[in-house]
Amino acid sequence: MRTPREQRGENRGALIAVRITMVKKIKADGSPCRKCADVEERLKSSGLWNGIDEVVVADEREPDSEGMRLARQYGVDAAPFFIVEDGPGQVRIYTVFMRLLREVLDKPVSESDEAAEILDRHPGLDLL
């Protein structure tokens, strides 16, 4: 899949001096993951989609798909997630989208939004 930046033929911008890969999921029944679609739409509507270098699909029907391989490699068990490469061998994994917004894409995020997303990812926490 060509990256948004590649499609535009752009060089990496000065603002975001990292490479960002989004891993999104196709569910076992072939339908797209709703959360992944929500996140993608939010990136597009806020003008941040261009900051994503590559989009990789984790297809639950294909355990060897690139996204599933990356999930195994980085020990991630939920989608979407983001791989942020700061340089050779310097990789950060973001499973909380709000944290990516705040720490990498430099967008203000309320702590309550971030907390709600953590709960969304870890629903057992609400029983504490």
Place this chain on the structure above:
Amino acid sequence: MKTPEFNVNAAAAELEGRHPSEILRLALGQFKRVAISFSGAEDVVLVDMAVKIDPRVQVFSLDTGRLHPETYRFLEHVREHYGVQLEALAPESAALEKLVREKGLYSFYRDGHRECCGIRKVMPLRRKLATLDAWITGQRRDQSPGTRAAVPLVEADSAFSTPEHPLVKFNPLSRWSSAQVWDYIRENNVPFNELHNRGFISIGCEPCTRPVLPNQHEREGRWWWEEETIKECGLHANNAAKIGGR
């Protein structure tokens, strides 16, 4: 200070089949900055076991501001009974005031409970966990088949760990059933929340908790108005095999 080289996978293998008190002993022995998260329900057994190992054990509760009066009384009773310094973590006032101002006091009945729980539980919890290297919960596999079916005895906390601050989470009661917890409570004369006498099994905030009927799962006593949806974010390669029949 965290003990160097704590290996979660090795600890998980070592702890399999151990009694919860042995798991607590390891957690309290390995970590200095460790605390028990106490919900004010039957996870009181953790406090009972822990004070026998270390009477100065740290215990905290998430004081959402919406707990039952019975739960507040119980928290105080536990503090006095065990002589522990029970820390009540309050929500951050600005975030809470904004939620109430914009959406009212009962937005969870309309919008779902995540936003409210995020402010009243997750934010204070995150603040507290930033000061710890490990924490201990009363999470059990049988509490919620959907969200807690795979609760391990010990894990690298995937919700609150950061590359700069790894966090270990112990769940000593993971393998115990509700019946085992209650056997322990009776055999050891452990105090319990009086709401349990009135049909409450899982106890949380007052507006979001109700008693359940015999044979109802305890999860049915929490957020009952919300449609149970399949958590669809998980990456499950096995699902393909199930659906595809491979």
